[in-house]
Amino acid sequence: MDVNPDSPYYINLLDSKSHPEDHREYVMFHGCSKEGAELIKRDGFKPSSADRMLGAGVYVSRDIRKACKYPLDVPDSEKRVLKVRVNVGRVKVIDRQNHTMQKTWHTVHGFDTAWVPPNVGMVLCNQEEDCVYDPKRIKVIEVMKVTEDNL
Numbered sequence: 001m002d003v004n005p006d007s008p009y010y011i012n013l014l015d016s017k018s019h020p021e022d023h024r025e026y027v028m029f030h031g032c033s034k035e036g037a038e039l040i041k042r043d044g045f046k047p048s049s050a051d052r053m054l055g056a057g058v059y060v061s062r063d064i065r066k067a068c069k070y071p072l073d074v075p076d077s078e079k080r081v082l083k084v085r086v087n088v089g090r091v092k093v094i095d096r097q098n099h100t101m102q103k104t105w106h107t108v109h110g111f112d113t114a115w116v117p118p119n120v121g122m123v124l125c126n127q128e129e130d131c132v133y134d135p136k137r138i139k140v141i142e143v144m145k146v147t148e149d150n151l
Contacts, residue, residue: 020062020091020115020130027141028060028130030082031070037080037143045135053122054094054114054131055103058138060086063118066127068146079146086130087137088113095120106133113137 020026032040050056061067067081089112092105105111111133118128132138 019093019117020088020113022088022090025085025087026062028062028084028086029064029067030058030060030084030138031067031146032080032082033071033074034078034080036071037082040082041140041143045138047133047135050103052131053102054116054129055106057106057114057131057133058135060084060130060132060138061128062130063127066123066125066129069125076146081144081146082140083142083144085139085141086113086132088130088132089134089137091115093117094122097122 030040030045045058047056047058052059064081068076068079071079090110091113092101092109092111092115094102094105094114094116101109101111101114105114113133114131116122116129119126123129
């Protein structure tokens with residue numbers, strides 16, 4: 001990973017409390033099962049259903065601890081965290097339940113990513129969350145096992 005900001009391969013390591021800037025790339029994380037990781041590596045990400053908190057899209061976080069919790073019904077030994085590079089495109093902040101654009105940020109308003117900041121009461125663990133509408137904006141960098149070091 002290139003840490004020179006002038007390099008075309010630079011990936012911004014913005015912390016999870018900072019608002020992501022439009023049209024930038026960030027390192028994020030996606031929690032899944034061991035089998036899910038293999039499917040994603042082979043076939044790419046598939047968007048979630050529209051009934052989720054932010055609607056359809058791929059849910060990721062810049063907070064690896066959040067990604068390590070998912071999926072909830074899988075033992076830690078079978079969990080994997082995908083370290084991914086995300087081109088966020090246009091970002092909409094969704095900072096409260098029942099926000100007027102909570103599920104329409106993409107379909108009606110044309111944003112590419114919805115960002116829920118930490119500690120706004122939308123996510124039980126109070127960690128930040130991002131929803132990326134188009135899976136093609138996400139590239140897998142690495143598949144990692146869930147360990148005590150990243151919990």
